[in-house]
Amino acid sequence: MKHEHLNLLAAMTLVLAGTPIVASAQAGSAQDAALAGINTAEAPRVTQTVDNRATSTLQRSHLSLVDRATPTKAVDDAAPMNHMNLVLQRSAKRQVALDALISAQHDPTSSKFRQWVTPAQFGQTFGVSDADVAAVSAWLKSQGFTVNGVYPNKMQIDFSGNAGQVKRAFRTQMNHYTINNTAHVANASDISIPQALQGVVAGVAGLNDIHPQAQHTAPKLGQFNASSQRFTVQQPKTAAVGLTPQAVNFTNGSRGLVPYDMAKIYGTDKLYASGLTGTGITIAVVEDSSMVPDDWTNFVSQFGLTSYGGTFKQFQPQATGFTNCIDPTIAFPGEDDFEALLDAEWSTAMAPGANIWLASCDDSNATNFFGGVVTAATNLINGTDRPNIISASYGYGEGFVDSASKSAIDLMWAQADAEGISVFVSSGDSGSNPSFNGFFINGAGIDANAFGTSPNDTVVGGTDTADILDGTTKKYFSASFNAQYGSALSYVPEIPWNESCGNEVAAKSLGYATSLAFCKAYLQFDPNGYYITSESGSGGPSSVNAKPAWQRLVYNAAKDQSRDVPDVALFGGSYGGSTWVIVCSYYYPCTPGFTGSTALIGGTSLSSPMFAGIQALIDQGLAAKGLSPNQGNAAPTLYTLAADEYGGPKGAPPATLATCNSDNGAKGTGKCVFHNVTRGSIATQCVQQLPDVVTPDCYYYGTLPNSYLGPIQLGLTSTNANKYNANTEAFAAQAGWSFASGLGSVDANNLLKAWKAFVNVK
Numbered sequence: 001m002k003h004e005h006l007n008l009l010a011a012m013t014l015v016l017a018g019t020p021i022v023a024s025a026q027a028g029s030a031q032d033a034a035l036a037g038i039n040t041a042e043a044p045r046v047t048q049t050v051d052n053r054a055t056s057t058l059q060r061s062h063l064s065l066v067d068r069a070t071p072t073k074a075v076d077d078a079a080p081m082n083h084m085n086l087v088l089q090r091s092a093k094r095q096v097a098l099d100a101l102i103s104a105q106h107d108p109t110s111s112k113f114r115q116w117v118t119p120a121q122f123g124q125t126f127g128v129s130d131a132d133v134a135a136v137s138a139w140l141k142s143q144g145f146t147v148n149g150v151y152p153n154k155m156q157i158d159f160s161g162n163a164g165q166v167k168r169a170f171r172t173q174m175n176h177y178t179i180n181n182t183a184h185v186a187n188a189s190d191i192s193i194p195q196a197l198q199g200v201v202a203g204v205a206g207l208n209d210i211h212p213q214a215q216h217t218a219p220k221l222g223q224f225n226a227s228s229q230r231f232t233v234q235q236p237k238t239a240a241v242g243l244t245p246q247a248v249n250f251t252n253g254s255r256g257l258v259p260y261d262m263a264k265i266y267g268t269d270k271l272y273a274s275g276l277t278g279t280g281i282t283i284a285v286v287e288d289s290s291m292v293p294d295d296w297t298n299f300v301s302q303f304g305l306t307s308y309g310g311t312f313k314q315f316q317p318q319a320t321g322f323t324n325c326i327d328p329t330i331a332f333p334g335e336d337d338f339e340a341l342l343d344a345e346w347s348t349a350m351a352p353g354a355n356i357w358l359a360s361c362d363d364s365n366a367t368n369f370f371g372g373v374v375t376a377a378t379n380l381i382n383g384t385d386r387p388n389i390i391s392a393s394y395g396y397g398e399g400f401v402d403s404a405s406k407s408a409i410d411l412m413w414a415q416a417d418a419e420g421i422s423v424f425v426s427s428g429d430s431g432s433n434p435s436f437n438g439f440f441i442n443g444a445g446i447d448a449n450a451f452g453t454s455p456n457d458t459v460v461g462g463t464d465t466a467d468i469l470d471g472t473t474k475k476y477f478s479a480s481f482n483a484q485y486g487s488a489l490s491y492v493p494e495i496p497w498n499e500s501c502g503n504e505v506a507a508k509s510l511g512y513a514t515s516l517a518f519c520k521a522y523l524q525f526d527p528n529g530y531y532i533t534s535e536s537g538s539g540g541p542s543s544v545n546a547k548p549a550w551q552r553l554v555y556n557a558a559k560d561q562s563r564d565v566p567d568v569a570l571f572g573g574s575y576g577g578s579t580w581v582i583v584c585s586y587y588y589p590c591t592p593g594f595t596g597s598t599a600l601i602g603g604t605s606l607s608s609p610m611f612a613g614i615q616a617l618i619d620q621g622l623a624a625k626g627l628s629p630n631q632g633n634a635a636p637t638l639y640t641l642a643a644d645e646y647g648g649p650k651g652a653p654p655a656t657l658a659t660c661n662s663d664n665g666a667k668g669t670g671k672c673v674f675h676n677v678t679r680g681s682i683a684t685q686c687v688q689q690l691p692d693v694v695t696p697d698c699y700y701y702g703t704l705p706n707s708y709l710g711p712i713q714l715g716l717t718s719t720n721a722n723k724y725n726a727n728t729e730a731f732a733a734q735a736g737w738s739f740a741s742g743l744g745s746v747d748a749n750n751l752l753k754a755w756k757a758f759v760n761v762k
Helices: 005-016 030-035 064-068 092-105 119-126 130-142 163-170 259-266 268-273 293-302 338-350 371-381 403-419 504-509 515-525 604-623 635-646 662-668 748-758
Strands: 055-057 080-088 146-150 156-162 174-179 182-187 192-194 201-205 220-225 230-233 255-257 282-287 311-315 355-360 389-392 422-426 458-465 494-496 540-546 562-565 568-571 579-583 598-601 685-688 698-703 713-717
Touching (some): 030 119, 064 174, 064 182, 080 163, 080 403, 092 403, 130 146, 130 156, 156 163, 230 255, 230 598, 259 268, 259 338, 282 338, 282 604, 293 311, 338 355, 338 579, 338 598, 338 604, 355 371, 371 389, 371 403, 403 422, 422 604, 515 698, 515 713, 604 748, 635 748, 685 698
Parallel strands (some): 255 579, 282 355, 282 389, 389 422, 422 458, 458 568
Antiparallel strands (some): 080 156, 080 201, 146 156, 174 182, 220 230, 458 494, 540 562, 579 598, 685 713, 698 713
């Protein structure tokens, strides 16, 4: 099936034809071309007197989690609640026009292809009318709130107040709760607003402080062993009884991958050789903390990237007209957030000539689900100086998100897409529910990262190199480092990253017929449950967002109505701690020969900025042909190209589906855009302790015999609690698309060739 979706996109663009322009833009500009023919003029929708006595409840405007928790106490009325976000609701007419424009912007046959808009034009054409914004702002002020400002998108009003004002205005009590053993603040019930405002208000984001979490593994400290060319990693001491579980940690140490390795594995080295390094392209990594800039300089120097000319800037992006982004520790010596430095260093690793912006806003500046990460992203997207690409390596499952916060996330990424910004989001680090990074799934079923299930971003999952478990390391890695500390010889077959006993490839490597048999045997090795984990690349269906048309294009796309993630995958981590990437930090700097302690890390927080770096190379390559350096959401193009290689949802797949199987290695996949990951799964361990902790979507295979907490049931994540096999495990890799690894990983050089053909340039 060759670009079949273009017929659908072309049909959708007809919505845009034949009516006069409303949005203001300079004549002849690219933005004029984007908005030409769009008529979204409408009368104000707030037409009644705003009466606080006549109210309507906004459904799902509080976290469902608090319904299962007992408040520890009420929040004091005087407690400040700064920089809440009132999220507005555009009309159906404007939503249809926006969807049609974004579709046309991704359609090479449309006159609006790659014609992007500015924040002001986005607000004027697709936001809420000035009169309605004024009506809502006036009501907020009448309730005693301070209106700090309105974003240019005319979809968000930043306001501040205290808990007492929230209680009176929105008719909900702010309480303290303990959720997942952590203290939080949240509204106890759905909020109410005046009926007159109901049509233009989606809700309030910032009534709880459950922030999206960084999706990386805990850093490991390694001491380099020159004879083995591996890092000896310090292991936490445990009081585990009995035999040490097989392959929990490989005794020959951990391999530390470096930029040279990833360039060789994913084909970016060929692009560097042709002069494409990301020069002129800006990647923004959005964070809730900061790093020491010298960490980045150390990384670039250690791994031979200085000559490529990349730049690094760390700053706090501000909204227009008001300050809502601070990072009080940014100037502290030793501020060394591993998420920040992982994102900055490894986006540079893939695009060593790019400009890297580390945009950080501290969580404590607002009692807000978003925290600093979304404040940073929202301010960038609405700013005058915008990046080409954003990487967001944070998230939580949709079950941890209220409706207003989810609406704000989705409108943020839709605006970025319309402006031409490519957004990449980590899928998560705990298998079929991304909310349990570093822990194990309990009390919750299958879920997807709320930060990435918008149809306007690209979600990146995690893979593992298969060579260790397959015993083929000598085929793919040199026995010693080169001058850049690299040892990869070529592309390496991949499997889904999965550190649990649910890893089928590990189970078979260790002599077990199935992962289920391996997990049952694990009970003998680990009777206390010290090694229970759900650490794995995440994937799953959205319970909020519908499946976009482009996601139906490819072979084995899930036959559901949901936006499914991930879209693609890159290296995220390893089974048994065999392989990580190296980061250079303030307390553990990289030294020639790795003479000191070296930090090793992984997670889909690595995968996302790496794909952002690959996108920077694509952007530069297209810009060199006179095209826009901005591509907007990459996913529609990626799925179109994958349909060419894997086949469509109907009929027999082409021969290239088998050819591009990751297991074929470098020679077999040499001409492929995608490496199709077909072995393994992201099914991980899950637990429950009845009657207090009930975990759905879990097949229980045993009970911990020595738990001091009482009987704890162990299981594997499954779509059928009564059956566990290749069809029910959550989730197995397969030919084509899968929840385990999306479309698979990419060869960057072949991806650029295919992208050029898609947009009809040579």
